[in-house]
Amino acid sequence: xxxxxxxxxxxxxxxxxxxxxxxxxxxxxxxxxxxxxxxxxxxxxxxxxxxxxxxxxxxxxxxxxxxxxxxxxxxxxxxxxxxxxxxxxxxxxxxxxxxxxxxxxxxxxxxxxxxxxxxxxxxxxxxxxxxxxxxxxxxxxxxxxxxxxxxxxxxxxxxxxxxxxxxxxxxxxxxxxxxxxxxxxxxxxxxxxxxxxxxxxxxxxxxxxxxxxxxxxxxxxxxxxxxxxxxxxxxxxxxxxxxxxxxxxxxxxxxxxxxxxxxxxxxxxxxxxxxxxxxxxxxxxxxxxxxxxxxxxxxxxxxxxxxxxxxxxxxxxxxxxxxxxxxxxxxxxxxxxxxxxxxxxxxxxxxxxxxxxxxxxxxxxxxxxxxxxxxxxxxxxxxxxxxxxxxxxxxxxxxxxxxxxxxxxxxxxxxxxxxxxxxxxxxxxxxxxxxxxxxxxxxxxxxxxxxxxxxxxxxxxxxxxxxxxxxxxxxxxxxxxxxxxxxxxxxxxxxxxxxxxxxxxxxxxxxxxxxxxxxxxxxxxxxxxxxxxxxxxxxxxxxxxxxxxxxxxxxxxxxxxxxxxxxxxxxxxxxxxxxxxxxxxxxxxxxxxx
RNA sequence: GAUCCCAUAGCUCAGCUGGAUAGAGCAACGGUUUUCUAAACCGUAGGCCUUUGGUUCGAAUCCAAAUGGGAUCACCA
Numbered sequence: 312x313x314x315x316x317x318x319x320x321x322x323x324x325x326x327x328x329x330x331x332x333x334x335x336x337x338x339x340x341x342x343x344x345x346x347x348x349x350x351x352x353x354x355x356x357x358x359x360x361x362x363x364x365x366x367x368x369x370x371x372x373x374x375x376x377x378x379x380x381x382x383x384x385x386x387x388x389x390x391x392x393x394x395x396x397x398x399x400x401x402x403x404x405x406x407x408x409x410x411x412x413x414x415x416x417x418x419x420x421x422x423x424x425x426x427x428x429x430x431x432x433x434x435x436x437x438x439x440x441x442x443x444x445x446x447x448x449x450x451x452x453x454x455x456x457x458x459x460x461x462x463x464x465x466x467x468x469x470x471x472x473x474x475x476x477x478x479x480x481x482x483x484x485x486x487x488x489x490x491x492x493x494x495x496x497x498x499x500x501x502x503x504x505x506x507x508x509x510x511x512x513x514x515x516x517x518x519x520x521x522x523x524x525x526x527x528x529x530x531x532x533x534x535x536x537x538x539x540x541x542x543x544x545x546x547x548x549x550x551x552x553x554x555x556x557x558x559x560x561x562x563x564x565x566x567x568x569x570x571x572x573x574x575x576x577x578x579x580x581x582x583x584x585x586x587x588x589x590x591x592x593x594x595x596x597x598x599x600x601x602x603x604x605x606x607x608x609x610x611x612x613x614x615x616x617x618x619x620x621x622x623x624x625x626x627x628x629x630x631x632x633x634x635x636x637x638x639x640x641x642x643x644x645x646x647x648x649x650x651x652x653x654x655x656x657x658x659x660x661x662x663x664x665x666x667x668x669x670x671x672x673x674x675x676x677x678x679x680x681x682x683x684x685x686x687x688x689x690x691x692x693x694x695x696x697x698x699x700x701x702x703x704x705x706x707x708x709x710x711x712x713x714x715x716x717x718x719x720x721x722x723x724x725x726x727x728x729x730x731x732x733x734x735x736x737x738x739x740x741x742x743x744x745x746x747x748x749x750x751x752x753x754x755x756x757x758x759x760x761x762x763x764x765x766x767x768x769x770x771x772x773x774x775x776x777x778x779x780x781x782x783x784x785x786x787x788x789x790x791x792x793x794x795x796x797x798x799x800x801x802x803x804x805x806x807x808x809x810x811x812x813x814x815x816x817x818x819x820x821x822x823x824x825x826x827x828x829x830x831x832x833x834x835x836x837x838x839x840x841x842x843x844x845x846x847x848x849x850x851x852x853x854x855x856x857x858x859x860x861x862x863x864x865x866x867x868x869x870x871x872x873x874x875x876x877x878x879x880x881x882x883x884x885x886x887x888x889x890x891x892x893x894x895x896x897x898x899x900x901x902x903x904x905x
Numbered sequence: 906g907a908u909c910c911c912a913u914a915g916c917u918c919a920g921c922u923g924g925a926u927a928g929a930g931c932a933a934c935g936g937u938u939u940u941c942u943a944a945a946c947c948g949u950a951g952g953c954c955u956u957u958g959g960u961u962c963g964a965a966u967c968c969a970a971a972u973g974g975g976a977u978c979a980c981c982a
């Protein structure tokens with residue numbers, strides 16, 4: 312590409328002018344306040360040139376101008392060498408991408424295998440806003456990696472067992488009166504969640520009573536009758552007690568039905584679903600091997616641990632004294648299982664940053680145990696979504712429910728659309744689809760435009776915006792393009808196969824837009840490298856914003872010069888493709904009209 | 906107590922691989938529509954980039970410390 316060429320030639324220039332060889336040379340985009348496309352900062356070369364910054368820049372500029380045909384002119388400001396690339400270069404580039412897909416539509420045969428795990432819900436409560444961030448992030452990262460040429464396997468591990476699951480079960484058994492999703496009309500995951508909250512309420516009051524009787528907090532929590540019952544239930548589950556298992560299957564079934572609806576609404580899916588009830592016993596053979604090799608040690612009470620104090624961490628227990636396994640043990644086991652199944656090059660865990668420590672330890676242990684593939688593990692750690700009053704807690708009911716929020720967004724989209732009078736000529740079905748596209752798009756973009764690692768604040772009192780740096784704005788610009796194209800096609804002045812003239816004088820904005828298209832691929836690759844949909848979100852917003860300005864100032868259909876009109880139509884079309892493609896990387900659909 | 910993450914306009918965020926006068930959106934104020942969709946466009950106002958030191962020709966950006974906020978450090982998941 313042009314930047315490599317410039318770097319190459321600059322290296323030559325330095326060799327020719329000053330007899331020095333410099334290995335790394337990089338150009339940057341010229342600051343908009345100055346004229347030029349690429350800028351070379353020459354301060355680094357003053358030691359070799361032994362000349363003033365201005366002179367050094369001029370000399371290099373002169374060399375480049377005579378040796379690189381693509382450079383139309385250059386200017387020097389202090390130590391900055393600004394190069395202006397000829398319009399013909401940009402037009403050629405534009406002609407080369409016009410009408411083409413900007414991403415890998417087919418994964419190369421020898422592509423790296425990347426497993427992306429995300430979602431990982433518990434089956435004791437419905438999804439909330441934090442889960443939505445997780446789901447959208449995981450899905451988008453998977454799309455980005457796919458488009459950047461990886462073979463991606465999306466996986467979900469469902470936490471379908473354990474003491475927290477028993478809580479909903481026990482509460483339903485005690486106080487449910489046989490309620491079902493059908494009998495109540497409540498979505499299955501919400502119904503189960505209701506009993507999870509109910510359990511906690513009763514349990515808390517039991518603990519409080521015991522404390523009033525003089526128990527310590529710890530003893531009260533341990534000895535509350537409900538806690539004893541729960542432990543008993545978990546034991547029965549583990550022993551395969553028929554009644555408990557039946558109840559478990561029934562209630563999980565309700566939850567899965569509910570999740571299916573939420574997943575569908577979010578537009579996420581999975582290639583493989585694992586269930587913790589099938590995998591929670593994995594990992595023990597790893598422990599045996601670790602003990603044999605001496606990496607793991609056994610305590611006197613028979614529990615097994617690894618000493619990580621030399622790495623600045625703690626001793627981590629991997630097997631209880633009764634021989635049963637722990638969260639970490641399971642995760643070691645599932646990681647190995649996945650490697651054996653898929654031989655992944657990378658395994659990405661989309662999990663909130665409260666588990667940073669866990670994943671650090673997980674990788675470290677696997678490395679110490681000598682699994683070479685452990686280097687491919689990556690914790691895609693994202694910040695929590697917080698409310699103005701702090702962290703969301705399902706047990707206490709202080710959550711923004713995913714289903715409610717999605718419904719709200721779609722309703723707002725519907726109201727706004729109607730208010731703007733944009734529903735004429737739409738069937739009811741089309742209108743409903745449009746509201747969903749806009750509402751869900753706004754939500755997705757809102758969550759994805761922020762750097763994943765940063766925690767984010769959601770204020771339910773201020774609903775998510777539909778103006779400005781939002782998905783509806785980006786969609787709107789896509790829709791404008793489509794409107795223009797269909798008019799032009801009808802009028803017979805637009806064909807996909809039209810040639811674009813190379814002799815056009817580009818407007819500054821047109822050049823900017825082409826350069827923006829030019830940076831699509833580097834942006835995609837960077838996003839794939841950093842697992843950051845936010846980079847794509849920012850890119851597509853910039854593109855849409857620049858197009859919006861261009862659209863406002865520049866006639867397209869009304870342009871009388873045919874060559875210009877054709878060029879502008881194709882430029883608009885290509886920008887539309889870039890918008891649609893970028894949004895798809897975010898898991899956002901764009902409407903054809905709105 | 907230890908470790909990790911974060912700190913940029915009133916609010917929500919870009920800017921990270923050191924570069925020229927730190928950018929958007931929202932909110933506020935003013936303007937633009939007989940002209941390709943105004944969910945738009947243009948303008949005004951808004952900044953000790955938390956603080957202090959260091960590295961450098963050059964620091965919002967790199968390093969160190971302090972302050973403030975968050976998370977984690979279970980034989981819970």
